[in-house]
Amino acid sequence: MFEELKESNLFSKFKVLNKVKENDVVTSFYLASVDKKVLKKHKAGQFISIKPITEGDKSSEVRQYSLSMKPGEDFYRISVKREDKGLISRYLHDNINVNDEVEITEPLGEFILKDNNKPLVLISGGIGITPMMSMLYKAIEEGRKVKFIQAVINSNVHTFKNELRDLAKKYDNVDVEFFYSKPLDNDKLGEDYQFEGYLTKEWIEKNLSKDEEFYFCGPLGFMKMIYDALKAMGVSEHYINYEMFGPSADLSKM
Structure with a gap:
């Protein structure tokens, strides 16, 4: 699946609306569609994938980041921990700022909140x-x-x-x-x-x-x-x- 994502047209351009430093290691990125299209409402627990990037002679794999906000908002929020050996996480923290663009997929994943009335x-x-x-x-x-x-x-x-x-x-x-x-x-x-x-x-x-x-x-x-x-x-x-x-x-x- 990861290899397919690298070559597919599943990625769309999103603009960074806001970048919020949550603590010493985690930063949140608020993303909106460049085309201003209505966002697909994610199911609670799903993630988006970020298109691989190249830095020098290194190329990243597809990376997934869980959506950390209420389903149905007019933005997506991902909250990324900076990993010293993580090419994409370092790139996002160090190089991506408000009004910059990233390419991501629609929400994906099967780890979702089930319909249930239990506590x-x-x-x-x-x-x-x-x-x-x-x-x-x-x-x-x-x-x-x-x-x-x-x-x-x-x-x-x-x-x-x-x-x-x-x-x-x-x-x-x-x-x-x-x-x-x-x-x-x-x-x-x-x-x-x-x-x-x-x-x-x-x-x-x-x-x-x-x-x-x-x-x-x-x-x-x-x-x-x-x-x-x-x-x-x-x-x-x-x-x-x-x-x-x-x-x-x-x-x-x-």
């Missing part, structure tokens, strides 16, 4: 926050009860902290919990974060219910821990949903 739990680690944000907005729109759990290192790399806190204040059906594994001296427990340390299997088993529906995304070890905790609680496989940022893997076989 929803969204869990993210690091940049795994991006598809969770879109799912959160969709769940809010549906009036669904949501518990949003985010695990990060500290405030320097806490993506969407204020946006999430504002949503939790505005909507009674949204509960937000932050874990800081290595808080800074000026990070305040109870204000900037609710729990110090790592999200653990024990915390999940004590604080969550097997009768909820779960979506999670983050580093592989983080997701494996969550999967094992949910299975130990007796959560049905049907209500366990996750996304890999990288090669696909079946957590049940790891």
Whole structure:
């Protein structure tokens, strides 16, 4: 599929409307169609692909970035973590500014929020926050009860902290919990974060219910821990949903 995308006409030109530095490592790009066409409404959890670029003698592969905003907006938002060895992420951070153009696909992907009335739990680690944000907005729109759990290192790399806190204040059906594994001296427990340390299997088993529906995304070890905790609680496989940022893997076989 990636090779096909490189040679296809699936890419369209989009202009950068805004570029927002979320924290020390993540920057959001707000994109609108150059042709001013009505954007395809994405399904919560989907991503767009960015056309490969060439830098010197290096050429990137197609890269996917989850859409991190409410479905149905008149822009697409991608929130990109700068990776020192990531050609496209470095290029976006260092070279792409407001009014510049990038070429992207329409929204793609099968990791989407299902229609369901069950209480929803969204869990993210690091940049795994991006598809969770879109799912959160969709769940809010549906009036669904949501518990949003985010695990990060500290405030320097806490993506969407204020946006999430504002949503939790505005909507009674949204509960937000932050874990800081290595808080800074000026990070305040109870204000900037609710729990110090790592999200653990024990915390999940004590604080969550097997009768909820779960979506999670983050580093592989983080997701494996969550999967094992949910299975130990007796959560049905049907209500366990996750996304890999990288090669696909079946957590049940790891």
